[in-house]
Amino acid sequence: MPGAALPTAPSIPSAPVTSAVLDRLRAIVGDKGLIVDEQDKLPFVTDWRGTLAGQAAAIVRPAITAEVSAVVKLCYDNGIAIVPQGxxxxxxxxxxPWPMHRGIVLSLGRMNQVLNIDPVGYAMTVEAGCILETLQDTAARHDRLFPLSLGAQGSCMIGGNLSTNAGGVQVLRYGNARNLVLGLEVVLANGDIWDGLRALKKDNTGYDLKHLFMGAEGTLGIITKAVLKLWPAPKDVCTAWLAIRDPKAAIDLLSEAHAASDDNVGSCELISRACTDMVLRHIPGTQDPLKAETEWYLLLEWSSARPRQDGGTGMSDRMEQFLADQLEAGRVLDAVIAQTEAQSRNMWRIRESVAEASRTEGPGLSYDVSVAVSRIPEFIASGFEAVLAILPAIRPYPLGHIGDGNVHFSFMGPKGMDLGTLSQYSAAITRAVNDLVTSMGGSISAEHGIGIEKLDELQHYRSRTELDIMRTIKRALDPKNIMNPGKVLRLG
Structure with a gap:
C-alpha cells in the first residue's frame, strides 16, 4: 500500500555481522557472492516500488544449496537475522529488510539453473533463482506449459513466487503457486537441508511438509529447489476485450463462459476504464483495444491444447457465438477479438502494466483482497461508498482476477494531493476496506501476502486460535527467529 504508514517495528534479532563473520561468509560464497558496498546494496534493501528501504550488513549470494546451508548455519550459530530474497x-x-535490520539479505539470484525437464512426466526441476519467464519459455520449448503468469514475470524468481504463493492471471484454471508444485528442497533455520524433491502426484506419508513453506514468505525456511508441474502447451488460443455493462454482468458472463468454452476459460480479468486510461497515459506503445462508453471492461481468454482442425470449430468460433449471445443479453456492449498475436499482447500489456503505470501516476492506496466470486459486484459498490465517504475526491482504479474472487481494490490520491497528506487518510480507509472484506467472509490478502505492510492487519483479523497455531509452527521451525523476522507474524 504505497502511502500507508508502516506498522510499529517488531522485535527482531540484533546480533551484528562482525568482521570475523564477514570473513567466514566470504569463505563460503567467494568474493562475487558477497556485497558489502553501500551503493551496491541499495537494490537489495529497497523494495520494487521504492517506498520501503531497510539496511543489511551484507548481501550474500550463494551459488548452490550447500552454500545456502553453510550461510544459514553460520547465522544460526551467531543469532544473525536473515532476509531471504528472490x-x-x-x-x-x-x-x-526493516530499517533496524543488522543481519544479511540472502539473495537466491545466482541459483538459476533448470536442472531437469521431464516432458513425458509433465514435470520440471529448477533452482529457486530461476526467472519465471525463463521457466515459461523452457516449458514452451518442450511443448509444455508452466501456467504461473503475472506482470513481474520478466524479473521475479520462482523461489519468491512459491514463498509468497503467488497468484496471477491463470489461477482461475490452474490454481495458485502451491497448486503447481510437486516437491521442494528447503534449507531450514538451523542450516539443515530438507530434501523433498519428489516428482510424485500421490504421496500420502504423513504431513505434506512442502505446503508449510509455500506462502510463509521465508519465515520458516529458504526454498532452494522445486519440482514444478507442467501442462500441455495451448494450441488454440482466443483473446477478447469486452466492453461490459457492469461488474454484475462480468460475473454472469463468466458463469456462462465455462460451458460455452467447454471449460476452457484460461483467464477472466475485470479492468476499469480508469485503469485502462492510466496505462495508455504512461506506458508507451499501448493502444486502446476498444473505444466504448462504459466504465468496465473484461479481458477474456479461452485456450485449448487441441489444435483447431481445418473446417472445425475452434476457440475463436466459440467465442464469437458466445459474445453474440452476451450482446443480445445486454451484458456485453461491444467487443473485439484479437486477430493477431500483437493484438493479444497489447491487451495483456494493458492488464499487466497497471502497477507500473500507477507508480508514475502518483501516490495511491491498493488493497489486494478476495471475496466469493458472486459477491464481487456487492463488494465493489459497498467499497466505493465506504472509501468515498472518507475521502470524496479519491480516484478509484479497480481491477481484478474475478474468476478467483481476487480484486485489486486500488485508488489514486486526489489530483494535487501529496503522499504525506494521503497518508493521513490511509488508516481509516484501510480499516473500512478490510472490515468490509471480513464482514463478507473474504480475505485481506488474496495473493500478495503479508510481508511488513499487513503485519498488524493479520493480527487484527485472524482469530487467536489461528495466530497461536502459526506462532507454534514458527517457534518450532525457527526457535531463534532469524528467518525473515518481523514479517507475516508478530511473535509477542
Missing part, C-alpha cells in the same frame, strides 16, 4: 518484486515488503 527477484525483489513483492508489493508487501516481505523481501525488504
Amino acid at each position: 527477484g525483489n518484486t513483492g508489493l508487501m515488503g516481505g523481501a525488504t
Whole structure:
C-alpha cells in the first residue's frame, strides 16, 4: 500500500555481522557472492516500488544449496537475522529488510539453473533463482506449459513466487503457486537441508511438509529447489476485450463462459476504464483495444491444447457465438477479438502494466483482497461508498482476477494531493476496506501476502486460535527467529 504508514517495528534479532563473520561468509560464497558496498546494496534493501528501504550488513549470494546451508548455519550459530530474497518484486515488503535490520539479505539470484525437464512426466526441476519467464519459455520449448503468469514475470524468481504463493492471471484454471508444485528442497533455520524433491502426484506419508513453506514468505525456511508441474502447451488460443455493462454482468458472463468454452476459460480479468486510461497515459506503445462508453471492461481468454482442425470449430468460433449471445443479453456492449498475436499482447500489456503505470501516476492506496466470486459486484459498490465517504475526491482504479474472487481494490490520491497528506487518510480507509472484506467472509490478502505492510492487519483479523497455531509452527521451525523476522507474524 504505497502511502500507508508502516506498522510499529517488531522485535527482531540484533546480533551484528562482525568482521570475523564477514570473513567466514566470504569463505563460503567467494568474493562475487558477497556485497558489502553501500551503493551496491541499495537494490537489495529497497523494495520494487521504492517506498520501503531497510539496511543489511551484507548481501550474500550463494551459488548452490550447500552454500545456502553453510550461510544459514553460520547465522544460526551467531543469532544473525536473515532476509531471504528472490527477484525483489513483492508489493508487501516481505523481501525488504526493516530499517533496524543488522543481519544479511540472502539473495537466491545466482541459483538459476533448470536442472531437469521431464516432458513425458509433465514435470520440471529448477533452482529457486530461476526467472519465471525463463521457466515459461523452457516449458514452451518442450511443448509444455508452466501456467504461473503475472506482470513481474520478466524479473521475479520462482523461489519468491512459491514463498509468497503467488497468484496471477491463470489461477482461475490452474490454481495458485502451491497448486503447481510437486516437491521442494528447503534449507531450514538451523542450516539443515530438507530434501523433498519428489516428482510424485500421490504421496500420502504423513504431513505434506512442502505446503508449510509455500506462502510463509521465508519465515520458516529458504526454498532452494522445486519440482514444478507442467501442462500441455495451448494450441488454440482466443483473446477478447469486452466492453461490459457492469461488474454484475462480468460475473454472469463468466458463469456462462465455462460451458460455452467447454471449460476452457484460461483467464477472466475485470479492468476499469480508469485503469485502462492510466496505462495508455504512461506506458508507451499501448493502444486502446476498444473505444466504448462504459466504465468496465473484461479481458477474456479461452485456450485449448487441441489444435483447431481445418473446417472445425475452434476457440475463436466459440467465442464469437458466445459474445453474440452476451450482446443480445445486454451484458456485453461491444467487443473485439484479437486477430493477431500483437493484438493479444497489447491487451495483456494493458492488464499487466497497471502497477507500473500507477507508480508514475502518483501516490495511491491498493488493497489486494478476495471475496466469493458472486459477491464481487456487492463488494465493489459497498467499497466505493465506504472509501468515498472518507475521502470524496479519491480516484478509484479497480481491477481484478474475478474468476478467483481476487480484486485489486486500488485508488489514486486526489489530483494535487501529496503522499504525506494521503497518508493521513490511509488508516481509516484501510480499516473500512478490510472490515468490509471480513464482514463478507473474504480475505485481506488474496495473493500478495503479508510481508511488513499487513503485519498488524493479520493480527487484527485472524482469530487467536489461528495466530497461536502459526506462532507454534514458527517457534518450532525457527526457535531463534532469524528467518525473515518481523514479517507475516508478530511473535509477542
